[in-house]
Amino acid sequence: MLGSMQSNQKPASSPSPEPRREEAIFDAVLALAAEQRAAYLNQACGEDTQLRRRVELLLRSHDHAGEFLDPALRAGTNRTLVVNPTAPSEKPGDIIGHYKIREKLGEGGCGVVYVAEQTEPVRRRVALKVIKLGMDTRSVIARFEAERQALAMMDHPNIARVLDAGATETGRPYFVMELVRGIKITDYCDQNHLNTSKRLELFVQVCHAVQHAHQKGIIHRDIKPSNILVTLHDGVPVPKVIDFGIAKATEGRLSDLTVYTELRQFIGTPAYMSPEQAEMSGLDIDTRSDIYSLGVLLYELLTGRTPFDAQELIQSGLDQMRRTIREKEPMRPSTRLSTMLVADLTAVAKRQSAEPPKLVHFIRGDLDWIVMKALEKDRMRRFESASGLALDVHRFLKNEPIEARPPSGLYRFQKWVRRNKTAFAAAAAVVAALVLGLGLSLYLFIQERHALRSERVALQRAVAAERRQAELREQAEKGLALEKHMREMVPITDKFTTAGRLLSQGQFDKAEEVMSEVPLTIPESSIIYNALGEIYGRRGEWPAAIRNFTRSITADPTNHLAYHCLAPLLVQTGDWGAYRKHCERVLSQFGETTDPAVAERMAKDCLMLPPPAASLVRFAKMADTAVAAGPTNSSWPYYEFVKGLAEYRLGHFASVLEWLQKVAAQEGVPARTAQADATLAMAEFQLGQTNAARATLAEGIKISETKLTPGRIDWNDSIIAEILLREAHELIMGAPMPTARGK
């Protein structure tokens, strides 16, 4: 986008015709076999010897360039490992193994999750998670196979079963799991203002699930809120732990990592990682790691924060992050709460339906000790099982004495040592030097004895090397096949290039004409259609914009940007039928999206007019998905607005005021402010505050007239603002809004 956007603005920067021809011939020659090249050059360059010389120079340079500019050569840069999260190679309709991909369910640090349909041996819906990181697929699957039997034995109502694993056509590993449609446990608790006891009850269920897995010999290794989803069964919340067995199978990437991916591996979960996991030796993880993560979860359920802030951990750099997790004592939950800013504490308490002082008091003491015992750096000191942790929480709930008690004298001494580490480190270094000296001579002695055996080892290595060679050959052959596929794509990608160039030169009609030769089944073309639609949209040429966005959606039904632009156009041109159909399609495509930004846009699009009662509830749910992202999200005001709009459509007028007063006062994004003014004005009017409603409406109209001038890049949001303002004007003033704007 960056490149093409810049060239849109500065047509002068597009290549002049000469290099274009050079490039076209150069590309074509490279696609030919060596013996055909000369003949082609003769024909393509004809009499133009200068052109021919240029192309030949380029071809020679190409042959000699070798490793010139090759970023892969840079030491330590591993090129397969960095993620490109925006270009998933799977899309709805694709078949992976026995599974047919349906909509995208969510996206996390290491993978994309889809709803998929299994056809054999049984017909059912499953969740299919494709791992994004460039990993050694074979070893991932091998590790999964090794644990498969154990996984199959897990049978617990609070565990989502892992059913299958395999590799996609592009070689990424995938996992198939029982489909759970739920929300993160922390979000569930906050959204429903669950009080502390209710939270503890849910937590106990999670502990029992983890205990069950531990008894079957399975360690989760990645317990965190996004892996514990809460669903409602007959109105009763049921937590389900997902992703069992996946962390194990996908670990061990540490062998060939760059600094970045090493960090990256942390990114999802540094806040939940146990000290022994933070060591990253990868060798010594047991069930007590999960206990630690459960402790973090409990901490977060009680205080709304993790013991260490994830963002701060990442920002402190890798080494500091490890050190913090291994050495720093977190604040006790009650201390954490009482040292928060008053506003923060009030918010946390409100989410637990409690008064701030009472909440602190409730947690202080026993709950503090339970959490801190689970969070012990030394795993010997943690609860020895998940059920032990559950039992103590249970005891607390029943007001019985808990097992996690204030520590003994020895324990306090050890803590003191930990706090005064530097002084002790000096003394320890002296001791270590002595031990090391002894150890070294012992090592040399053992080495000698092993030398005799080394010949046999060398032979084994040679065999392994040969096997590796065979693997490489196989990969090279795959590469060739891919190359061939790409050449076949050349005619189509050329069309894209041409269309892109025409776009940058401002020849939109011609670009559209070129695109008409590309089949609508190529998802990539939706980018070009979007660009065309944007251009026409900004110019106010609505039928042309509608045409291009419609094509964009046909080419790529998941392209939410196109939906977002199309919806206001359909309303603005008065095509109600098409608008209603559009909204139905939005529901089936994005109704279950967990991406707050997508939910926000789609819900706003379909709530700009009062929707039919049947779908209103579902759009309102999408607005809830958006606000679930929380006020720390950088798009929060957008989410507040869509929630306010949904509340208005639901007739919850008083709630609209709460959601929208802040957004309406916020400047900077005039379209959003105008939308909020219009909606707020309507709610005020419905509540009988006629004067306030008129004033708010006037504000909105003023913004619309002065700021939302034609040609803005957010023309689509400007249209939504106008539509809402019209509705508000009719409602409040009892007459259609005069059209002051020249449209």
Added chain:
Amino acid sequence: MSDVTHILKAMEQGDPKAAGQLLPLVYDELRKLAACKMANEAPGQTLQPTALVHEAWLRLAGDEDQAWDSRAHFFGAAAEAMRRILIENARRKKALRHGAGQAPLDIQGLEIAAPAPDDQMLAIDEALNKLAALDKDKAELVKLRFFVGMTIEEAAGVLRISEATAKRWWVYARAWLYAEVRPGG
């Protein structure tokens, strides 16, 4: 929330002034990040541009919740910032070698792994400027690949072009630059 997130947001909202503010911030952040890393690393350690840029992204924007356009804007700016840092370093070191008096040496000289020896870097950069004048998009691709160390796949994602196109552009741009840098080669 960092300033950068605000700017990215503003860019998404179509604020034309925002783009101009992004580069200096990213540039500054990369330098700070590198300096801070150098202070913690053993002497003689060099930093990888790829890792730096991605870490800067994580620090400034957080990984989640950012629209794709933000990512593209960010990495575009980061590639330019990284280019400036590397070229500055190459110039500085060259000036020192040639004994050009008191070069303004930053005490925490940023040991970022340069993709090529200094002379070659400067030559490539010069050629790259020429290419940019003819064909901005291809130059952008080279910047992402050469100065930030992105893969074809990633760079294609940032530029919103297909991988096949990115690969063709790359082959062409590389030959073009090679011909510029080694005339007659």
